[in-house]
Amino acid sequence: QGLKPIESKRKVVVYCRVSSSSQKPELKNQISAMETFCLNRGLAVDEWISEIGGGLNFKRKKFLSIMLSMLKGEISTIVVAHKDRMCRFTFDFIMELAISVGCQIIVANQESLSPQQELVEDLMAIIHCFSCRLYGLRNYSKEIKDHLKNAIDQPIQSVSNLDNKEIQSH
Structure with a gap:
């Protein structure tokens, strides 16, 4: 079977x-x-x-x-x-x-909100979500600016030094 x-x-x-x-x-x-x-x-x-x-x-x-x-x-x-x-x-x-x-x-908790209250809560959630994203983007933008500033502030190896190294290696 x-x-x-x-x-x-x-x-x-x-x-x-x-x-x-x-x-x-x-x-x-x-x-x-x-x-x-x-x-x-x-x-x-x-x-x-x-x-x-x-x-x-x-x-x-x-x-x-x-x-x-x-x-x-x-x-x-x-x-x-x-x-x-x-x-x-x-x-x-x-x-x-x-x-x-x-x-x-x-x-567990069935709140009965009026349509207006529900709409206000939903809008507040959307505003909060997007403001957090915007804040995150600002932090990310600041991070990129800091990295660029650090890269610019560091001494740049001159092209002539690179040319000298190439000549010495031949």
């Missing part, structure tokens, strides 16, 4: 995220709140994943790992503290994608 395939257990994953290193204390609080939430709900968590990175950055390693595992059917449930802890702007898309592969996403 042949061997029956062993059905692998799908995981329950909790995902916690903050935007920057300065928010590490908030990350600890978020994890603690999620522990309480899962305990009260009777959720047996298989994996706790926490990450530092912006909600507009879809190249976060751990976020991508969760998405790939979800698409492979390895995750039954993803638990997040707030919608924006998973991502900004595309939560509804990710929710639909999860449903299509039989995964549920549980949001």
Whole structure:
């Protein structure tokens, strides 16, 4: 009759995220709140994943790992503290994608914001993201200027010295 395939257990994953290193204390609080939430709900968590990175950055390693595992059917449930802890702007898309592969996403804190409040928060997130990028570009630009200044300030070996070396080597 042949061997029956062993059905692998799908995981329950909790995902916690903050935007920057300065928010590490908030990350600890978020994890603690999620522990309480899962305990009260009777959720047996298989994996706790926490990450530092912006909600507009879809190249976060751990976020991508969760998405790939979800698409492979390895995750039954993803638990997040707030919608924006998973991502900004595309939560509804990710929710639909999860449903299509039989995964549920549980949001612990369902805030009901007015459309105006939601728009203001989204705009603030975009402004923050781009101001950080601009700040990063300024630092990068300053770094390039410093390297160029150092290169110019260093004594330049004269062409005649190079010519003398070539003549001596022949």
